[in-house]
Amino acid sequence: MPSSPHLTFITGASRGLGAALAAQRLHEGHQVIGISRRASPELAALAAARGARLVQWTLDLTEPEPAAHQLAEWLGMQDPQAFASATLINNAGAITLPGPLADTPLDEAARGLRVGLEAALLLCAAFLHATQAWPVPRKVLNISSGLGRRAMAGSAVYCAAKAGMDHFTRAVALEQAALPNGARLSSLAPGVIDTDMQIKLRDANPAAFPERERFMQLQRLGQLDSPATAATKVLAYLDRPDFGQAPVADVRDA
Template identity: 60%
Template sequence: MSTSHLILLTGASRGMGRAMAEQLLQPGNVLVCLSRHSVAELSAAAKAHDVSLEQWEADLADPVPVAARVAEWLGQQDAQAFDHATLINNAGTIGDPRPLAAADAASLAQAMRVGLEAPLLLTSAFLRATRDWRAARKVLNISSGLGRNAMGSQASYCAAKAGMDHFSRAVALEEAAAQNGARIVSLAPGVIDTDMQVQLRATDPSLFPDRTRFVNLQAQGLLDSPATAAGKVLAYLARPDFGSNPVADVRDAA
């Protein structure tokens, strides 16, 4: 009997999120992607591979209705239908890199809503809605080294990722004490050549003194492609020890 795996993935329209979505289009998977825009190529690939795919256009800067929709949809599913159920909180934004004293309030608020409030609310909705499912449940939060090592002109991104790390620790304690508790990991995926990197390399160095560091990472070939990074992240998700350390790095030894 084949297994069935439900995966909810945010930020699936570009970068590593899109690469993960492409790699998750495998037989037995049911994939629900939440992004600001749908991707026609993903729909075509899902049809070609005969994989169930839903794409929801959702603005995670307004996370309350998105979490409510996730909870309602999960509540309509058969609690016995899936062997595995996974939420991947991948979406994030670096906002407008600049010192906090020079930052725009609306940009800061958006970065925190997308990067921290949305993952927190979606994790809550997922765990509550799937509590009585027979499925083995996992939550994978895509964090960053900047959640663990501060960088100037990145206060909102550092704060969001540090908050993601710490709420993952708290949820891990809660789920460890629950029947059929979910396993949760906040995972740093390494450095990846995405639109975020392009934005950082293009930032005025007077606003972002560490710009040269990111220019050098690209020049030295030290950035993973989105596809390579996605493969590493999904391999970590599949590790038998997933959840043993709620705050981890994709480069951690097995």
């Protein structure tokens, strides 16, 4: 591990794409802080085997403000010279039961927006404020979706969260570009990944979710990336020298 490790925060780090992102960064010697509702024994075992530093914060991002405060307080206690870079990856998301917005329980809709949009925005704000004087490269990678750019019936809450993520990333990228050591940001669609979200879409009631067959076909045709494959593509994009030049991007167009 390098004497000054890269520092990487990852939300939704206990499973799916988030766990794969965390695993790859641990293999590379990053200090990883995972933020999820539950800790991952697999990541803990990997970190121990690799001699990598992993901290897992068990936080529920349906209440994002305490998580943002914890991130800011932790960063405020660190020596900025101890790290080669600092990165926040907002990966956590929540999908409601596929179906019309009119039939979506209000608490589910609120949860989807809090996890998918409010938490990402607040954590981004806390990260940028706490590290604004750090003399190291800083990046924010927001994991978006093609559904933030193309509406789909039966997924209004998820579409809204990802569209909001794209647009706040555009705005904050403009703000940071005006600063002498501004952070670089991108809201990246990672492609179609074989995760729990895909299972939920394939299991949806076709009467409530008319695009169900399209997602079933993606699986039948083998067009879903594994989380590990998707993580490799996402991190390759994050590590590009021109990361941040496009505040809204798609890994498939890279």
